[in-house]
Amino acid sequence: MKKRIFLILLAAVAVTTVFAQGRKELRFNEVMMVNDSSYIDQYGQHQPWVEVFNRSYGTVGMEQMFISNKPIDIPDNGMKPKDFLNDYAQKNPGICYEIPRGDRDTKVAPRTHVVFFADGNTAAGALHLSFSLDPSVANTLYLYDVNGDLVDVVNIPASMKPNTTFALKADGQSDPATFNAKQWSMRDGKTDAQAITPGKFNLADQNDNIEAFHVRDPYGVIIAIMAMSVVFSALLILYLCFKLFGKFFGRKKEGDEASEPAAQPAAIAASGSSDNEVIAAIGMALFQHLNAHDQESGIITIDHAHEAHSAWSSKLNAMGHMPIHKEQ
Amino acid sequence: MSQTEFLLSKLNEFWQFTGFANVEITNVIMLCVGLFFIYLAIKHDFEPMLLVPIGFGILIGNIPFQPGNEIGIYEEGSVLNILYQGVRQGWYPPLIFLGIGAMTDFSSLLANPKLMLVGAAAQFGIFGAYIIALALGFMPDQAGAIAIIGGADGPTAIFLSGKLAPNLMGAIAVCAYSYMALVPVIQPPVMRLLTTKKERLIRMKPARKVSQTEKILFPIFGLILTCFVVPSGLPLLGMLFFGNLLRESGVTTRLAKTASNAMTDMVTIILGMTVGASTQASEFLTKETIFIFFLGFCAFVIATCSGVLFVKFFNLLLPKHKKLNPLIGNAGVSAVPMAARISNDVGLKYDPTNYLLMHAMGPNVAGVIGSAVAAGVLLGFLG
Numbered sequence: 001m002k003k004r005i006f007l008i009l010l011a012a013v014a015v016t017t018v019f020a021q022g023r024k025e026l027r028f029n030e031v032m033m034v035n036d037s038s039y040i041d042q043y044g045q046h047q048p049w050v051e052v053f054n055r056s057y058g059t060v061g062m063e064q065m066f067i068s069n070k071p072i073d074i075p076d077n078g079m080k081p082k083d084f085l086n087d088y089a090q091k092n093p094g095i096c097y098e099i100p101r102g103d104r105d106t107k108v109a110p111r112t113h114v115v116f117f118a119d120g121n122t123a124a125g126a127l128h129l130s131f132s133l134d135p136s137v138a139n140t141l142y143l144y145d146v147n148g149d150l151v152d153v154v155n156i157p158a159s160m161k162p163n164t165t166f167a168l169k170a171d172g173q174s175d176p177a178t179f180n181a182k183q184w185s186m187r188d189g190k191t192d193a194q195a196i197t198p199g200k201f202n203l204a205d206q207n208d209n210i211e212a213f214h215v216r217d218p219y220g221v222i223i224a225i226m227a228m229s230v231v232f233s234a235l236l237i238l239y240l241c242f243k244l245f246g247k248f249f250g251r252k253k254e255g256d257e258a259s260e261p262a263a264q265p266a267a268i269a270a271s272g273s274s275d276n277e278v279i280a281a282i283g284m285a286l287f288q289h290l291n292a293h294d295q296e297s298g299i300i301t302i303d304h305a306h307e308a309h310s311a312w313s314s315k316l317n318a319m320g321h322m323p324i325h326k327e328q
Numbered sequence: 329m330s331q332t333e334f335l336l337s338k339l340n341e342f343w344q345f346t347g348f349a350n351v352e353i354t355n356v357i358m359l360c361v362g363l364f365f366i367y368l369a370i371k372h373d374f375e376p377m378l379l380v381p382i383g384f385g386i387l388i389g390n391i392p393f394q395p396g397n398e399i400g401i402y403e404e405g406s407v408l409n410i411l412y413q414g415v416r417q418g419w420y421p422p423l424i425f426l427g428i429g430a431m432t433d434f435s436s437l438l439a440n441p442k443l444m445l446v447g448a449a450a451q452f453g454i455f456g457a458y459i460i461a462l463a464l465g466f467m468p469d470q471a472g473a474i475a476i477i478g479g480a481d482g483p484t485a486i487f488l489s490g491k492l493a494p495n496l497m498g499a500i501a502v503c504a505y506s507y508m509a510l511v512p513v514i515q516p517p518v519m520r521l522l523t524t525k526k527e528r529l530i531r532m533k534p535a536r537k538v539s540q541t542e543k544i545l546f547p548i549f550g551l552i553l554t555c556f557v558v559p560s561g562l563p564l565l566g567m568l569f570f571g572n573l574l575r576e577s578g579v580t581t582r583l584a585k586t587a588s589n590a591m592t593d594m595v596t597i598i599l600g601m602t603v604g605a606s607t608q609a610s611e612f613l614t615k616e617t618i619f620i621f622f623l624g625f626c627a628f629v630i631a632t633c634s635g636v637l638f639v640k641f642f643n644l645l646l647p648k649h650k651k652l653n654p655l656i657g658n659a660g661v662s663a664v665p666m667a668a669r670i671s672n673d674v675g676l677k678y679d680p681t682n683y684l685l686m687h688a689m690g691p692n693v694a695g696v697i698g699s700a701v702a703a704g705v706l707l708g709f710l711g
Contacts, residue, residue: 209710213468220462220471224455227705228448234557234701235448235694241549242441242542249539276681 023065023145025056027174028154029113030167030187030202033135038163038189039115039198043124047117048133050141051198054108055172062106065151066144067116068096069131074148081148093122093130100126113171113199135160140179150177154184164188165196170203350392354609362386362604368509375509378482378600382505385604401605412602415497418490420599421483422567427592428483428696429547429571430584432664436689438542439535442642443656443687447694449638450660451702453478453631457623458706464619469493472706474620477504478627479699480511480663486603487564488703491711498607499617503624511666514625515658516674518632523654527640528678530653532687540578547573554701560711561704568700628661635660635691652687659688662695 030051032038041047050067054060066072066085074081089098099106103126108114117124120132133139138158143151152174156166165187168174174183189196217223329337343349365383369376388408393399401408414420437443454475461471473493476485477500485504489497507514547569555562574584636657643651655675659667671688 210467210469213710217468218462220455220459220468223468223709224452224459227455227702227709228452230558230705231451231698231701232445232448234554235444235698237553237557238550238697239441239444241553242438242444242546245542245545245549246438246441246536246538249542250536 022054022056022058022060023062024149024151024176025054025172026060026062026065026108026143027053027055027152027168027172028141028143029053029171030165030197031141031154031156032163032165032196032198033133033139033156033160034162034164036162038196041117041119041124041128045119047119047128048135049198050116050118050129051113051167052108052116052143053113053168053172054110057110059110060108062099062108062114063101063103064146065099066096066142066146067099067129068142068144069133069139070095071140071142072096072144072148082146085144085146085148089130094120095131097122097130113201115198152177153179155179155181157186160186161188163196167197167202171201345394347392350394352392352609354613355390355392357613358386358390358607358609361607362390365604375505377596378505379509381597381600382502382604385601386502386607387604388601389605389608401602401608408602408605411598412606414595415486415599415602415606416490416494418487418563420595421487421490422563423595424483424592424599425564425700426567426571426587427589427595428664429568429573430575430588431592432572432575432693432696433689434546434572434693435538435543436535436686437691437693438538438546440687440690443652443690444694444697445642446635446639446652446657446660446691447662447696447698448660450631450635450657450662450691450695451479451698452634453480453627453629453661454699454702454706456630456634457627460626461619461623464623466619469710470496472710473497473500474623475627476500476699476703476706477507477620477624478631478661479695479702480504480508480628480631480661480667481696481699482508483599484564484699484703486599488706491707495611496616496620498603498612499614499620500624501603502607502612503617503620506621507624507628508663508666511628511661511663512670512673514628515632515661515667515670518629519636519655519658519670519674522633522636522640525678527643527654528675529682530651531679531682532653532656532684533650535686540576543576544573544578547576550697554697558701558704558708560708561700564700564703565697568696631661632658653682653684656684656688656691659690659692660695660698662692662699664692664696665689667695668692 028050032049035046035048038046039049052062064082064086066089068089072085072088074084085096086098089096105114106126115127117128118131118133119128120130121128122130133156136159139156141154141156143153145151154166160166166184167187168183169185170183174180187194187196187202195202213223362383362385365379365386368374369379369383389401395403398404398406399408400406401412403409455478456475457478458471458475461474462468466474469492473489473491473496476488479485482501482504486497486501489500493500550572551566551569554565558565571584571587574580574587634657636654638660639652639654639657643654646652653671653675656668656671659671661667668685668688668691672683672685675682675684
């Protein structure tokens with residue numbers, strides 16, 4: 001029982017650790033400050049939005065994490081960071097939002113996005129922040145873990161045009177807890193490269209290898225030569241290796257045979273019969289031997305015993321056992 | 329609403345859900361294709377283990393229905409979709425390879441290791457088809473996925489197409505298995521065309537006996553040597569050699585039996601059925617599918633030619649008493665053991681006492697390794 005409780009606790013700690021590690025992999029990914037004709041919330045309203053990307057390969061629960069528009073100094077007064085942040089978010093909803101527990105929308109699947117609406121209307125759901133953002137000034141957003149660790153930060157420029165976004169050039173490709181402007185770019189949605197992508201990847205999934213081969217090897221000759229060379233090399237190495245093994249084991253076998261007492265000399269050869277006849281004879285013998293029971297009828301019958309006696313009348317059963325002489 | 333109106337409206341609603349209300353001509357065509365596959369398998373014994381599950385899968389995949397009820401193979405959460413993930417994510421092919429490894433006796437290859445090169449040469453069918461596919465306008469990743477049909481290895485084709493061109497996978501899998509079933513029709517004319525009567529009568533030296541130690545060492549060294557060259561082939565080659573070690577080690581007979589019988593059978597059933605079901609008319613009846621079937625045919629012909637011609641070329645370098653019969657060249661295309669049987673059958677037609685089966689098994693199993701390596705190379709370049 002104790003062992004079971006220990007295992008359950010161990011599993012719980014492991015799960016908590018995994019989630020905690022996963023939270024470090026969350027990144028602000030795209031932000032729209034003025035939204036009048038772009039992405040809509042579940043009520044069909046255009047709201048400013050903030051997209052967060054889970055760049056890990058595990059599901060990350062965002063409950064009890066904090067998004068704020070000002071940096072928060074956690075005092076070193078013995079109070080737990082979680083309690084302090086919780087208290088801070090309750091007292092300053094215009095600055096800090098605590099993501100509530102128990103909402104399925106805040107569990108972010110691997111390599112996917114979640115979009116929060118910065119409308120100051122928490123009654124609309126867990127994905128609606130408790131504060132709004134002023135597009136006329138520069139804003140900074142902070143993402144804190146439950147223990148007060150800063151996970152990510154983004155500086156949003158002032159006066160962004162309506163329906164434009166400030167987005168990471170490649171999804172999730174930013175340094176943790178620091179803002180690097182070089183990793184971000186403005187998007188106006190006019191071209192594929194500048195697409196507005198709430199809940200989707202900023203960078204279209206493309207394979208550079210395919211593009212490169214398409215441009216540099218349009219007839220496929222280069223790849224054919226390279227690939228055939230690799231296939232031949234792999235099998236040539238195997239060939240050489242097992243040719244050597246064959247020679248080694250062949251010699252060893254010859255040595256073993258030589259050391260054994262001489263078997264009957266090649267009587268078959270001496271008898272003058274050809275190899276084919278010998279092979280045929282051996283083959284026939286093997287066939288007879290291996291197929292001796294292959295041609296069963298497949299019919300199972302019950303063969304009635306002809307004895308008229310039963311267990312009651314059997315002489316054998318009726319006879320007494322031989323007395324056993326016990327030694328004293 | 330009266331009782332009658334209510335009943336009529338419910339009946340009408342039910343009618344809208346039935347296949348009769350949703351059927352399209354493309355569904356009917358695909359159902360006919362499925363029935364044809366089942367007919368070929370049962371009546372003509374064409375790869376029945378594969379064509380029956382695939383054919384029935386085609387029937388399952390093309391029953392018309394209203395989307396949105398978690399029924400179809402492409403609808404997330406449906407039972408078929410869950411089973412299909414093994415194809416989509418590439419779990420099933422390596423499991424099949426485990427079974428193939430546990431079933432395959434590599435003795436004939438080990439007895440005459442130079443036959444490995446014949447298995448390598450036949451892979452030119454893949455890259456020949458790749459070149460033609462590019463000329464027909466396919467992108468390199470699609471061309472690679474289609475070209476692997478030339479490897480004549482269903483699981484490899486499914487594995488690679490699932491990675492490079494998932495939308496073409498149904499057509500590629502059906503094409504690969506169809507041509508594998510048609511090997512007895514495609515290969516003999518090509519073999520006869522490329523060989524002289526004198527060459528067809530070449531008798532090969534009987535294979536030497538291979539020691540058990542060599543058989544045990546083969547999967548271990550085979551894995552290390554091939555996967556160091558092509559790590560991307562690891563899922564297939566790793567399982568192939570692992571299965572073979574289970575067989576040859578002599579101490580895991582029970583595991584080898586399970587891998588080669590029960591497990592392979594189970595995976596084959598689910599794989600065949602889901603691959604068949606993935607050929608929904610909307611995905612399958614396209615211009616690309618016609619091209620894929622054409623390219624698959626080209627791949628098989630090129631692979632057969634390259635195998636036979638390579639043996640002829642190889643004979644120029646070999647002493648007279650070690651010459652190979654070019655009729656075993658076709659077996660390099662994999663398609664175990666069908667292709668080896670073709671070598672034997674064609675050989676027997678010209679010399680009823682010249683049994684080529686065991687000699688042809690060498691390039692045949694080398695072809696399995698070669699096609700897995702080729703798939704790994706394509707995945708490495710284009711993945």
